[in-house]
Amino acid sequence: MNQLSTDKPRVLTGITTTGTPHLGNYVGAIKPAIVASQSSEFDSFLFLADYHAMIKSHEPDKIHQSSIEIAATWLALGLDPDNVTFYRQSDVPEIMELSWVLTCWTAKGLMNRAHAYKAAVQANEEANEDPDYAVTMGLFSYPILMAADILMFNGKHIPVGRDQIQHIEMAKDIAQRFNHHYGERFVLPEAVVDDNVAVLQGLDGRKMSKSYNNTIPLFDTEKKLKKAINKIKTNLLEPGEAKDPDDSTVFQIWKAFASEQQTADMRQQFIDGIAWGEAKKCLFELLNKELAEPRERYLEYMANPVAMEKILLAGAEKARAVSIPMLQGVRESIGIRAMTAPT
Numbered sequence: 206m207n208q209l210s211t212d213k214p215r216v217l218t219g220i221t222t223t224g225t226p227h228l229g230n231y232v233g234a235i236k237p238a239i240v241a242s243q244s245s246e247f248d249s250f251l252f253l254a255d256y257h258a259m260i261k262s263h264e265p266d267k268i269h270q271s272s273i274e275i276a277a278t279w280l281a282l283g284l285d286p287d288n289v290t291f292y293r294q295s296d297v298p299e300i301m302e303l304s305w306v307l308t309c310w311t312a313k314g315l316m317n318r319a320h321a322y323k324a325a326v327q328a329n330e331e332a333n334e335d336p337d338y339a340v341t342m343g344l345f346s347y348p349i350l351m352a353a354d355i356l357m358f359n360g361k362h363i364p365v366g367r368d369q370i371q372h373i374e375m376a377k378d379i380a381q382r383f384n385h386h387y388g389e390r391f392v393l394p395e396a397v398v399d400d401n402v403a404v405l406q407g408l409d410g411r412k413m414s415k416s417y418n419n420t421i422p423l424f425d426t427e428k429k430l431k432k433a434i435n436k437i438k439t440n441l442l443e444p445g446e447a448k449d450p451d452d453s454t455v456f457q458i459w460k461a462f463a464s465e466q467q468t469a470d471m472r473q474q475f476i477d478g479i480a481w482g483e484a485k486k487c488l489f490e491l492l493n494k495e496l497a498e499p500r501e502r503y504l505e506y507m508a509n510p511v512a513m514e515k516i517l518l519a520g521a522e523k524a525r526a527v528s529i530p531m532l533q534g535v536r537e538s539i540g541i542r543a544m545t546a547p548t
């Protein structure tokens with residue numbers, strides 16, 4: 206049976222439950238996914254990637270707490286669970302079975318080219334360690350689990366940061382190989398990247414990432430938000446000296462949250478030599494204004510985990526209404542069937 210027909214194109218994205226949601230998560234995944242979920246043109250599948258979390262963390266309490274924080278973040282920022290399928294990855298066991306099936310169709314050479322694995326090998330070699338020191342099969346093969354997340358629900362549009370495009374291309378490659386052998390089972394996914402804000406920079410100028418400990422949390426208090434912004438790395442140019450906005454983390458974050466006119470105005474202020482302290486003050490005021498109301502809703506959800514659990518379980522039911530027949534079709538395709546026809 207062909208599984209490619211769906212009523213609407215599907216948008217799918219998830220966030221790994223390994224820390225507190227930060228501005229980079231919001232810009233790269235949460236905001237575009239919520240915007241898409243509000244459109245009648247798409248079906249949205251949004252999830253907590255808690256099995257992916259095991260790749261980076263073996264601390265159960267942290268993974269659990271992160272799941273709560275991320276669920277509260279999605280809901281506080283305007284996600285309507287009645288209009289989307291919002292679920293925990295671990296509540297949909299069919300994803301893990303599909304991951305194994307796809308593993309059997311994925312070339313090892315494809316996984317060898319994954320950025321995360323190559324970076325781990327390079328770091329080991331620079332430290333004069335064995336190339337695969339401390340590299341788990343989870344790290345090595347997690348693009349396959351990511352492919353299963355996407356292909357299980359025939360996700361077509363996948364909002365990601367530019368650094369994640371490779372994983373979507375891998376999912377497409379895996380789907381093409383499966384489809385070529387067994388027939389058109391999976392929709393081929395496409396990465397959706399905001400060209401204006403592809404990868405948000407963190408406090409130290411590198412990609413904003415929990416791995417680098419350089420993030421700005423979304424829903425810290427006003428005082429902590431201001432403190433974090435003041436830590437953003439800048440150069441030594443004095444007030445009055447022209448500054449390059451395109452080489453500034455402060456401006457890049459500003460651009461991600463400001464209107465076109467606000468961005469143009471701030472660009473001119475950089476050229477005119479705005480002081481770094483003033484630029485950071487303006488950034489704080491911009492962010493705080495946008496996040497004030499969601500921050501209040503976030504605190505309300507954090508105080509009511511029972512309500513969030515009900516929402517996620519209801520979402521899992523909706524997700525499994527898709528995943529169970531999809532997996533059955535995959536099983537039929539690969540020859541795992543009942544020995545006799547149903548009577």
